[in-house]
Amino acid sequence: xxxxxxxxxxxxxxxxxxxxxxxxxxxxxxxxxxxxxxxxxxxxxxxxxxxxxxxxxxxxxxxxxxxxxxxxxxxxxxxxxxxxxxxxxxxxxxxxx
Numbered sequence: 597x598x599x600x601x602x603x604x605x606x607x608x609x610x611x612x613x614x615x616x617x618x619x620x621x622x623x624x625x626x627x628x629x630x631x632x633x634x635x636x637x638x639x640x641x642x643x644x645x646x647x648x649x650x651x652x653x654x655x656x657x658x659x660x661x662x663x664x665x666x667x668x669x670x671x672x673x674x675x676x677x678x679x680x681x682x683x684x685x686x687x688x689x690x691x692x693x
Contacts (some may be wrong), residue, residue, distance in 0.1 A: 602632065602633050602634045602637055603618075603631035603632060603633055603657050604631075604633050604634075604637040604638050604641070604653075604657060604660060604661065604666075604670065604676070604685075605634065605670050605672060605673050605674055606636065607673075607676075608677065609632055609634065609678065610678050610679050612646050614634055614635045614636075614679065614681055615616075615632055615633070615634065615635070615665060616632070616633050616634070616635050616637075617630040617632060617633075618630060618631050618632075618633045618637075618638050618641065619629070620650075620651055621651045622647040622659075624647060624650055624658040625647060625648070625651040627651070627655075629648065629691040631657060631686045634673075634678070634681075635681055636673060636680065636682060637673065639683070640662045640669050641660065641664070641666070642685045644663075644665050644666065644669075654669075
C-alpha cells in the first residue's frame, strides 16, 4: 500500500484516527469531493474559515495554502512529526476581531 500524504501540509498521513476527510466544498452546501488531511490541518481550516467562505473562495488546496493565516500554520506544522496533534491555534472568534 503506497504511503499517502496530507493534501494541505504534505506530511505523511499515519494510519489511524488522526486522518480526516475534508470536503473542499462543505457537504452542507452540496460538496462531494474530498481530500485526506491530518486532523489538526482539518480542524484549523474550520477554525479559520466559515463554511460559506470555504465554498465560495477556498474550495481548492492551492487557494487554502495561499491564505496568509493557513500559510503561517503550514510553516509551523510542517516542523512537527506526522503523528503530532494539538488543538487548533486559531479560532473564528479571533479571526473576526
